[in-house]
Amino acid sequence: MNTAEETAGGETSAWGEVTPDAARRLLVAAVEAFAERGYHATTTRDIAGRAGMSPAALYIHYKTKEELLHRISRIGHEKAVEILRVAAAGEGSAAERLADAVSSFVRWHAGGRTTARVVQYELDSLGPDARAEILALRRQCDAEVRGIIEDGVAAGEFDVLDVQGTTLAVLSLCIDVARWFNVKGPRTPEEVGALYADLVLRMVGAK
Amino acid sequence: MNTAEETAGGETSAWGEVTPDAARRLLVAAVEAFAERGYHATTTRDIAGRAGMSPAALYIHYKTKEELLHRISRIGHEKAVEILRVAAAGEGSAAERLADAVSSFVRWHAGGRTTARVVQYELDSLGPDARAEILALRRQCDAEVRGIIEDGVAAGEFDVLDVQGTTLAVLSLCIDVARWFNVKGPRTPEEVGALYADLVLRMVGAK
DNA sequence: GCCGAAGGTGAGCGGGCGCTTAGCGTGGCC
DNA sequence: GGCCACGCTAAGCGCCCGCTCACCTTCGGC
Structure with missing residues (x-):
């Protein structure tokens, strides 16, 4: 089982590889502002102010406000795909891998709720090209979860009538954690992750 | 089982009791615009234009743009509470009532996705007073579903470890339909409603 | 010690925002 | 027929938005 690294140290650890320092501070400030107030309600002056800079400094590192959202969204989705891929490729039965996938995915959404909220709910604020790129990453998420469920069905571990529909429901359940979870x-x-892993195993009729 | 009235006639039927006619047209226009682009990205000029009126006409019927969102949100939440209350108060076993609640609640979110999207995802755009009023209605939704699950546990029909957590998950699953459902x-x-009713019965360990 | 590149600032432009106000057309009432 | 209340529009106010530009440090290389 993966550790809950995302919850340690205040959520900003995921942005460690963004350079230079000023660009990272702006990105973190944008994540916080977008999560609190939404993309359209956030001003570039607000983002720059949170990062301790003047409004003009933002445009040295990013071409537009939308580019900030795009970068945040891509980094976040890549992390989501990685979490699910690690769980799907792990050892153990389909039930164990599904439980691992759900619990770690839920922990990411709950612990890193600020990031997850932007990643999952501000997709429509992107332009067509950026949105298409992100949607490809989302299909990867779907494929990883569907793969585990198909494995379980093939092995006789699961009892599922509608594999695609159940996959959609499992992902939906995990993603919506970012909407309601309250720190x-x-x-x-961890508690929500464990609860949800149990609920999902019931949904797929795990023996 | 309730009929899928919401899906018939193009989603606008729910606003029939809003008068006068111009105020209703503005409300319907606002629902469509908020659902498509979000509250903050929607302009009062856009709403008035969709309703076939000049920008100033909006302020004859509504004090502010936020009042439009508030009215939409209240009417929508009252409908949601009603759907769940009817299902919870119905005849039949806890399993039958839970399946009815989930399938009709899901049908409302899927069929009336435009409305449901605004109702469920634009809550944070309301001011503190309006939000507090709406949150009270959401707690009623929670109470109705929790009531059915508690009945099922008491009757030995269900096998649930964490009643509040499972209630939260069931509602979350239904609400998130408004995010992903594509007309x-x-x-x-109807198909999604039936699938989800089955999944939820599995989650509560219905015999 | 001088220079250019990199990274920052203060001021401000053009424009679109939520909302207001003065005035116009029209239908019901006496 | 005169009148006024009502529903609506055209014009526009003040504000703040995303974004730009001219200029100012700081600092490594020689």
Whole structure:
């Protein structure tokens, strides 16, 4: 089982490889602002201010406000695909791999809710080209989960009537965690991950 | 089982009781615009234009753009509560009532996706007072579903470890339909409703 | 010590935003 | 027929948006 690295150190660890430093600070500021208020309600002055810079500094590192969203979205989706791919390619039965995929995916959405919210809910604010690129990454997410479920069905481990529909529902359940999860609420990301892994195993009729 | 009235006649039937006529046309125009582009990306000129009126006409019927969102949100949430209350108060076993609640709630989110999208995803664009009012209606939704699940557990029909967590997951699953459902996609609202009712019965371990 | 590149700032442009106001056409009432 | 309340429009106000530009440091290389 993967560790909950995303929850440690305040969510910014995922952006470590973004350089230079000023560009990273702007990106982190944009993630926070977009998550709190939404893309269209966030101003470039707000982003620059959070990063401790003047409004004009933003345009040294990014061509437009939309480019910021695009970069955030791509990095986030690549992380999501990686989480699911690692779980899908792991050892163990289909049930164990599905439980691992769901629990780690849910932990990412709950623990890194700020990032996940932007990644999952601001897709429509991208232009056509950028959106098409991101949608390809989302299809990869779907394929990883569907692969595990197909394995389970083929091995006689799962009892599923509609594989594609069930895949959609599993991903939907995980993604929506980013909408309702509250850091100050009664549940930790680990608890929600464990609960959801159990619920998903029931959904696929795991023996 | 309730009929899928929402899908008939092009989604606007739910606004029939809004008067006068011009106010209703503006409300319907606002729902479409908010669903397509989001609250903050929608301009009052856009709403008025869709309703075939000048920008100033909007302010004869509504004090602000936010009041439009508030009215849409309240009417939509009242409809959601009603759907769940009817299902919860119906006759039959807990499993039958839960399946009815899920399938009709999902049909509403899928068939009336335009409305549901605004209702479920633009909550944060409301001011504090309006949001508090709407959150009270959402707690009623939670209470209706939790009630059915508690009944099923008490009757020995269901096998649920975490009633509140499972309730949250069931509602989350239904609500997220408004995000991904595509009218031009391969599934009808009825098919998704039936699939989801089955999945939810598995989640609660219905006998 | 001088220079150019890199990274930053303050001021501000053009434009579109939410919303207001003065005035116009029209239908119901006496 | 006169009148006014109502629903609506044309014009536009003040503001803030995304973004640009002229200029200012700082610093490594020689």
